[in-house]
Amino acid sequence: MPCTQPPSAPQHLISNVNETSVNLEWSAPAFSGGRQDLTYNVVCKRCGPDGQRCEPCGVGVHYTPQQLSLRTTRVSINELQAHTNYTFQVWAINGVSPQSPGPDQAASVTVTTNQAAPSPVTSIQAKDITRHGVSLAWQQPERPNGVILEYEVKYYEKDQNERSYRIMKTASRSADIKGLSPLTSYVFHVRARTAAGYGDFSAPFEFMTNSVPSPIIGDGANSTVLLVSVIGSVVLLLIFIAVFVIGRRRSKYSKAKQDSDEEKHLHPGVRIYVDPFTYEDPNQAVREFAKEIDASCIKIEKVIGIGEFGEVCSGRLKMPGKREICVAIKTLKAGYTEKQRRDFLSEASIMGQFDHPNIIRLEGVVTKCKPVMIITEYMENGSLDAFLRKNDGRFTVIQLVGILRGIASGMKYLSDMSYVHRDLAARNILVNSNLVCKVSDFGMSRVLEEDPDAAYTTRGGKIPIRWTAPEAIAYRKFTSASDVWSYGIVMWEVMSYGERPYWDMSNQDVIKAIEEGYRLPPPMDCPVSLHQLMLDCWQKERAERPKFSQIVNMLDKLIRNPNTLKRTGAEIPRPNTTLLEPSSPEFSSPLGNVSDWLTAINMERYRDNFTAAGYTTPEAVVHMTQEDMTRIGIASAAHQDKILSSAQGMLSQMQQIQDRMVPV
Numbered sequence: 211m212p213c214t215q216p217p218s219a220p221q222h223l224i225s226n227v228n229e230t231s232v233n234l235e236w237s238a239p240a241f242s243g244g245r246q247d248l249t250y251n252v253v254c255k256r257c258g259p260d261g262q263r264c265e266p267c268g269v270g271v272h273y274t275p276q277q278l279s280l281r282t283t284r285v286s287i288n289e290l291q292a293h294t295n296y297t298f299q300v301w302a303i304n305g306v307s308p309q310s311p312g313p314d315q316a317a318s319v320t321v322t323t324n325q326a327a328p329s330p331v332t333s334i335q336a337k338d339i340t341r342h343g344v345s346l347a348w349q350q351p352e353r354p355n356g357v358i359l360e361y362e363v364k365y366y367e368k369d370q371n372e373r374s375y376r377i378m379k380t381a382s383r384s385a386d387i388k389g390l391s392p393l394t395s396y397v398f399h400v401r402a403r404t405a406a407g408y409g410d411f412s413a414p415f416e417f418m419t420n421s422v423p424s425p426i427i428g429d430g431a432n433s434t435v436l437l438v439s440v441i442g443s444v445v446l447l448l449i450f451i452a453v454f455v456i457g458r459r460r461s462k463y464s465k466a467k468q469d470s471d472e473e474k475h476l477h478p479g480v481r482i483y484v485d486p487f488t489y490e491d492p493n494q495a496v497r498e499f500a501k502e503i504d505a506s507c508i509k510i511e512k513v514i515g516i517g518e519f520g521e522v523c524s525g526r527l528k529m530p531g532k533r534e535i536c537v538a539i540k541t542l543k544a545g546y547t548e549k550q551r552r553d554f555l556s557e558a559s560i561m562g563q564f565d566h567p568n569i570i571r572l573e574g575v576v577t578k579c580k581p582v583m584i585i586t587e588y589m590e591n592g593s594l595d596a597f598l599r600k601n602d603g604r605f606t607v608i609q610l611v612g613i614l615r616g617i618a619s620g621m622k623y624l625s626d627m628s629y630v631h632r633d634l635a636a637r638n639i640l641v642n643s644n645l646v647c648k649v650s651d652f653g654m655s656r657v658l659e660e661d662p663d664a665a666y667t668t669r670g671g672k673i674p675i676r677w678t679a680p681e682a683i684a685y686r687k688f689t690s691a692s693d694v695w696s697y698g699i700v701m702w703e704v705m706s707y708g709e710r711p712y713w714d715m716s717n718q719d720v721i722k723a724i725e726e727g728y729r730l731p732p733p734m735d736c737p738v739s740l741h742q743l744m745l746d747c748w749q750k751e752r753a754e755r756p757k758f759s760q761i762v763n764m765l766d767k768l769i770r771n772p773n774t775l776k777r778t779g780a781e782i783p784r785p786n787t788t789l790l791e792p793s794s795p796e797f798s799s800p801l802g803n804v805s806d807w808l809t810a811i812n813m814e815r816y817r818d819n820f821t822a823a824g825y826t827t828p829e830a831v832v833h834m835t836q837e838d839m840t841r842i843g844i845a846s847a848a849h850q851d852k853i854l855s856s857a858q859g860m861l862s863q864m865q866q867i868q869d870r871m872v873p874v
């Protein structure tokens with residue numbers, strides 16, 4: 211018998227990244243080495259930001275079903291670090307591999323994990339309990355998956371409905387909760403937030419407030435504590451009796467108190483955005499929604515952009531008791547009018563009402579000295595359109611969908627708060643160093659006044675035509691549904707790496723083409739499923755467009771099943787001049803060859819007639835006449851009309867855009 215040999219490398223290794231988990235799948239090697247004892251080993255390496263300088267992943271990474279001697283052709287690798295480059299090698303091994311190990315027995319793949327929310331906070335302790343309060347402390351989550359920006363403590367009376375809770379936020383790992391009722395059991399949960407969002411809440415932590423004014427130290431066992439405890443128990447008993455006797459009155463009081471709390475703290479999900487211009491004194495809105503920062507806490511470093519009201523700079527903010535952070539500083543240029551000051555600060559009053567990882571965060575304002583400033587978190591990669599153009603072709607589809615998911619999530623938050631953005635476009639999205647995208651530009655009157663893409667409409671007022679839904683252009687019907695239209699355009703910008711929507715067509719031509727039912731085609735290599743979502747966002751009837759919550763769900767589904775992103779328009783032959791395609795239902799699949807077109811207009815019965823007569827491309831079809839139709843055997847006048855009018859539509863569209871192609 212011939213000697214057996216080591217197997218060749220596994221084939222077709224593919225990876226799916228889901229937050230901090232990676233699934234690998236492969237197929238068997240082409241050459242088994244003439245043996246039956248084939249297994250696989252997985253090697254995990256964590257690499258530097260440039261993909262170089264790799265080191266073994268070590269313990270802490272979990273493999274399902276296992277890392278070594280795998281008999282299956284798939285493995286799931288969990289508990290990786292967020293935002294980290296990993297290289298995985300899958301080795302095909304058999305009984306003689308140790309005799310002749312070589313790199314040709316392994317296939318490898320490099321991935322970048324996504325952002326993940328922090329793991330739950332696990333250990334909470336009550337440091338100090340009084341009649342009306344408690345001091346809590348806890349440990350950082352085991353897997354923070356990024357810089358913890360904030361903790362949220364949720365608490366409620368144990369006997370009350372859990373929905374009547376209160377929330378307290380803190381940047382440190384402790385919180386002094388005040389205003390509790392004596393002798394009452396409370397339930398606490400804590401969760402952490404990073405740029406990726408909130409992690410899960412901790413398991414419930416319960417305790418009862420004291421009956422006596424002096425604090426009881428929980429971990430001591432000395433006589434003082436014992437004495438206080440005994441006195442406490444007696445007083446506790448007395449108070450129990452008192453509580454029982456005046457029970458009805460007390461419970462009514464606490465209900466009233468709870469009701470007033472409810473207005474302020476409860477049901478955060480239905481909080482509605484307040485338009486600062488509804489305040490008689492807009493400065494009041496600034497005071498309410500934006501924190502005043504002392505100018506001495508800010509160090510301006512360099513100018514990074516020009517805003518409508520003045521320079522935008524980067525710099526540092528060091529608040530007392532907090533760590534120094536990088537910030538963006540928008541300044542109001544000297545010589546402003548009162549209206550300009552009000553409009554400038556309105557952005558802060560709006561931004562200050564939002565708290566979401568995909569919405570730019572307001573740190574505060576400087577209004578007590580000059581220049582007046584708005585301080586926000588710093589976004590290292592600047593605006594999304596420029597960032598994409600600079601990185602043309604560098605991201606995986608999953609990364610691009612991750613970007614879209616972030617924007618959709620921010621927009622869902624805004625629409626839940628009944629805030630309509632009106633100027634959603636890639637230029638108004640900022641990107642940080644972790645590729646997290648955040649919606650920005652909340653100025654009110656400035657919306658569209660200074661936007662170079664905004665054009666005056668016949669009814670006055672400026673509108674960024676290419677990004678705006680037809681009903682908003684026609685009669686200023688701005689709603690979350692018109693924001694969804696703009697979101698579809700942002701999707702197109704992202705998938706085309708910052709291409710200008712509708713290239714250099716004039717605004718008038720864009721309005722006309724949209725009115726006639728034409729829509730942007732899928733960008734190069736864009737998955738069909740994403741283009742379909744864009745077309746859904748560009749439904750003429752605004753009620754038929756998806757809601758942002760549905761868009762987020764849809765993108766999550768695509769991220770979970772990356773196979774659904776594999777099919778791109780490239781697999782369907784398409785005429786390269788057809789850059790816009792009609793949005794009517796019969797055209798909703800990418801317009802491909804003549805056969806697809808006939809199917810789309812329900813005339814597929816004539817497919818053979820067209821083929822036999824040599825009309826195989828849309829370019830040939832659009833020039834056909836009625837006589838041509840009769841000649842190739844289409845006798846019905848109604849069918850001739852239908853085919854000709856559809857072909858005319860294609861022709862006028864081709865003519866409209868033929869000269870306007872920009873080289874990609």
Ligand code: AMP
Pocket residue numbers: 514515516517518522538570586587588589590592593640650651
């Ligand atoms: P805006 O007035 O908001 O359009 O800002 C003008 C320019 O400043 C933007 O296009 C960005 O390039 C830059 N910029 C604004 N805010 C930030 C930020 N938070 N982080 C980084 N760059 C920013």
